Amino acid sequence: MAVDLRARLGHVELPNPITTASGCAGAGRELAQFMDVSKIGAVVTKSVTLAPRAGRPTPRIAETASGMLNSTGLQGPGIDAFLQRDLPWLLSRGARAVVSIAGGTVAEYTELAARLSDAAGVTAIEVNLCRPNVEDRGQVFASSPGASAAVIEAVRGRARYDIPVFAKLSPDVTDIVEIASACASAGADGLSMISTLLGMVIDTDTMRPQLAGLTGGLSGPAIRPIAVRCIWQVREALPGVPIIGTGGVATGRDALELILAGASMVGVGTITFHDPSACTRILRELEEELASRGVERLADVVGLAHDGRAATGRAPSTSARARRTS
Amino acid sequence: MTVAETQAGPVQIRGTVLTVRRLDAYYAMTLIAPAIAARFRPGQFVCIAVGGPASSTLLSRAFSIHDVRSEHGGTVEFVFEVHGAGTQWLAERRARDVLDVTGPLGRPFPLPRDPASCLLVGEGYASAPLFSLAGRLRARGSSIDFLLGGATGERVFGALTARRTGRSATITTEDGSLGIRGTVTDVLDQVVHEARTEVVYACGPMPVLREVTALARRYDIPVQAAVEEAMACGIGVCMACVLPVVGSDGVTRMSRACVDGPVFRGEQVRWDDRGTIPFDAFGAPGWEPRSRRAAAGGSGNGQHGRQSRGG
Numbered sequence: 163m164a165v166d167l168r169a170r171l172g173h174v175e176l177p178n179p180i181t182t183a184s185g186c187a188g189a190g191r192e193l194a195q196f197m198d199v200s201k202i203g204a205v206v207t208k209s210v211t212l213a214p215r216a217g218r219p220t221p222r223i224a225e226t227a228s229g230m231l232n233s234t235g236l237q238g239p240g241i242d243a244f245l246q247r248d249l250p251w252l253l254s255r256g257a258r259a260v261v262s263i264a265g266g267t268v269a270e271y272t273e274l275a276a277r278l279s280d281a282a283g284v285t286a287i288e289v290n291l292c293r294p295n296v297e298d299r300g301q302v303f304a305s306s307p308g309a310s311a312a313v314i315e316a317v318r319g320r321a322r323y324d325i326p327v328f329a330k331l332s333p334d335v336t337d338i339v340e341i342a343s344a345c346a347s348a349g350a351d352g353l354s355m356i357s358t359l360l361g362m363v364i365d366t367d368t369m370r371p372q373l374a375g376l377t378g379g380l381s382g383p384a385i386r387p388i389a390v391r392c393i394w395q396v397r398e399a400l401p402g403v404p405i406i407g408t409g410g411v412a413t414g415r416d417a418l419e420l421i422l423a424g425a426s427m428v429g430v431g432t433i434t435f436h437d438p439s440a441c442t443r444i445l446r447e448l449e450e451e452l453a454s455r456g457v458e459r460l461a462d463v464v465g466l467a468h469d470g471r472a473a474t475g476r477a478p479s480t481s482a483r484a485r486r487t488s
Numbered sequence: 489m490t491v492a493e494t495q496a497g498p499v500q501i502r503g504t505v506l507t508v509r510r511l512d513a514y515y516a517m518t519l520i521a522p523a524i525a526a527r528f529r530p531g532q533f534v535c536i537a538v539g540g541p542a543s544s545t546l547l548s549r550a551f552s553i554h555d556v557r558s559e560h561g562g563t564v565e566f567v568f569e570v571h572g573a574g575t576q577w578l579a580e581r582r583a584r585d586v587l588d589v590t591g592p593l594g595r596p597f598p599l600p601r602d603p604a605s606c607l608l609v610g611e612g613y614a615s616a617p618l619f620s621l622a623g624r625l626r627a628r629g630s631s632i633d634f635l636l637g638g639a640t641g642e643r644v645f646g647a648l649t650a651r652r653t654g655r656s657a658t659i660t661t662e663d664g665s666l667g668i669r670g671t672v673t674d675v676l677d678q679v680v681h682e683a684r685t686e687v688v689y690a691c692g693p694m695p696v697l698r699e700v701t702a703l704a705r706r707y708d709i710p711v712q713a714a715v716e717e718a719m720a721c722g723i724g725v726c727m728a729c730v731l732p733v734v735g736s737d738g739v740t741r742m743s744r745a746c747v748d749g750p751v752f753r754g755e756q757v758r759w760d761d762r763g764t765i766p767f768d769a770f771g772a773p774g775w776e777p778r779s780r781r782a783a784a785g786g787s788g789n790g791q792h793g794r795q796s797r798g799g
């Protein structure tokens with residue numbers, strides 16, 4: 163049985179829900195050696211900045227149990243090179259481009275949104291809010307409802323009306339629902355979660371922190387339960403807001419777990435470093451997982467875990483069908 | 489990307505283990521991997537997923553390819569030292585086990601257009617890629633001298649082969665158990681003179697590569713050095729493996745060792761600035777595009793892919 167995998171990113175329809183996670187796929191070119199980037203729902207690019215950035219010193223990574231820390235510091239060539247080289251390439255490959263943007267001020271985010279709106283072919287903008295706000299003593303935007311809302315409002319105001327704007331949220335906050343609500347009220351067409359959690363590793367031989375940047379973002383299967391919890395809480399509070407769920411997805415089963423929690427799309431990040439064709443494998447596995455449960459449409463299981471009627475005893479296929487016909 | 493480019497690029501395959509052998513202090517693993525063998529050029533490496541399907545060690549492990557052969561449709565061999573959990577797991581694999589392998593990755597050793605007197609310098613397991621390189625150089629009429637080192641005799645990889653196939657082979661060990669007591673850099677000067685070296689190829693730990701480059705530079709001999717930076721993906725997407733490299737346009741970029749290297753021109757690597765972001769590196773804090781001048785002068789793009797912002 164072929165499962166209808168179509169997913170919606172705001173008003174844009176995607177052929178399926180699997181996307182790359184920002185920063186784990188460059189702008190798609192390297193992964194295209196191992197998979198067809200037009201086959202997945204969308205390529206979410208590494209966060210693009212206005213000016214080129216050299217990033218942080220090495221060592222930038224540390225492997226941890228079922229995960230890793232990274233402190234790469236958004237190394238990248240900047241928006242000009244992205245528009246000249248990366249975006250046209252993605253489009254030439256028939257890929258859908260969700261462009262992640264990162265700034266240090268509201269004005270920078272706004273300018274990035276303007277530049278992307280002037281370029282043809284951007285499917286959506288993902289606003290990486292996990293960046294230090296240089297106008298507020300380096301406080302991370304994503305940790306403040308006010309700062310997050312200010313960025314989203316400005317970006318939504320400047321981005322072309324037909325480009326959906328997604329806010330990427332950090333799990334490193336006391337109440338993610340508060341931030342999510344602030345972004346939704348500020349006009350976000352959807353939310354993307356989670357980014358990495360701040361962690362640290364000390365090398366017990368050198369007795370010094372292992373990363374040159376001292377701390378780094380934790381990602382990989384180790385954080386999946388946190389992603390599921392965040393998606394669950396936000397879906398519970400804001401059932402109408404679409405979510406790109408990301409965090410520790412390594413298999414189709416993992417993707418289904420995030421979808422059941424409330425994600426309409428699923429980002430695949432760290433596992434790509436283990437398996438460069440992970441996105442297409444996970445897409446295939448997800449379809450098999452759905453088919454084996456008798457699910458005909460992906461949309462029927464988005465957030466299904468919240469549905470009291472799906473609880474113990476009932477076959478998911480029955481409740482999926484019940485939901486669709488109700 | 490053209491069809492030809494696609495075919496030349498790396499592939500991800502399921503490789504069947506043919507043999508795992510002990511070689512003194514190291515292990516040699518041979519995999520059946522025809523598509524990788526067919527694309528291989530000396531200096532390239534493979535990335536291997538370790539720990540099995542439920543592994544908690546997610547990052548790919550990189551290994552230089554020692555050699556490829558045509559048997560079984562194409563095999564790939566690499567030589568490794570047990571370092572931590574991942575290499576321990578690899579050492580425990582047996583014939584017919586299947587591994588997830590990606591390769592061949594990275595920029596290979598460039599070969600001189602005309603026959604040249606080539607010195608191949610290696611330390612420890614890192615010498616492994618020098619032997620397939622020697623084969624290709626010899627086929628083009630170059631002469632090969634080897635300079636191989638290790639902490640002890642059993643940690644010098646390929647001493648016998650070097651003696652058998654090289655015009656000369658100099659061996660150093662730190663404990664004096666084989667060849668000259670000392671390190672490769674202690675005797676480099678002398679070997680370069682005796683062999684009338686025109687090109688140096690070097691593999692080994694970063695301090696060795698730095699010293700080899702510094703010595704060769706004194707005599708104006710070009711060095712091709714294969715670096716070993718910690719990697720997470722091996723394919724150019726994670727930005728873990730960067731080091732400061734000066735492009736042909738004179739601009740320093742944080743270049744990825746996995747795709748822009750692992751082989752770099754020694755003179756272009758800023759060895760002393762490894763582990764830092766030099767203040768004049770492309771995109772460093774406070775960095776200003778020099779591109780107005782560069783664009784006006786029509787200077788070429790860096791060989792490392794990143795373009796400066798233009799005028």
Ligand SMILES: Cc1cc2nc3c(=O)[nH]c(=O)nc-3n(C[C@H](O)[C@H](O)[C@H](O)COP(=O)(O)OP(=O)(O)OC[C@H]3O[C@@H](n4cnc5c(N)ncnc54)[C@H](O)[C@@H]3O)c2cc1C
Nearest residue numbers: 547549550551552567568569571572573574575716717718
């Ligand atoms: C281009 C390249 C070629 C290499 N070729 C060889 C080779 O031919 N033979 C060989 O024995 N080793 C080689 N190495 C080093 C090899 O990748 C590491 O020894 C191996 O990853 C260690 O894994 P582990 O799980 O045993 O060690 P652990 O210490 O448990 O590994 C933990 C993490 O650190 C990384 N790491 C640890 N040591 C190194 C290192 N020296 N270099 C890079 N990453 C490291 C691992 O990839 C992993 O992510 C090469 C490395 C690179 C980058």
Ligand SMILES: Cc1cc2nc3c(=O)[nH]c(=O)nc-3n(C[C@H](O)[C@H](O)[C@H](O)COP(=O)(O)O)c2cc1C
Nearest residue numbers: 183184185209232290356357381382409410431432
């Ligand atoms: C090396 C690396 C770089 C990343 N870079 C970015 C980035 O540029 N922008 C961003 O929004 N998230 C970035 N992330 C976070 C991922 O997009 C993702 O939210 C997080 O890693 C959790 O998903 P995962 O467990 O599947 O990796 C990065 C993660 C890693 C591991």
Ligand code: FES
Nearest residue numbers: 719722726727746
């Ligand atoms: S190892 Fe990931 S970019 Fe080089």
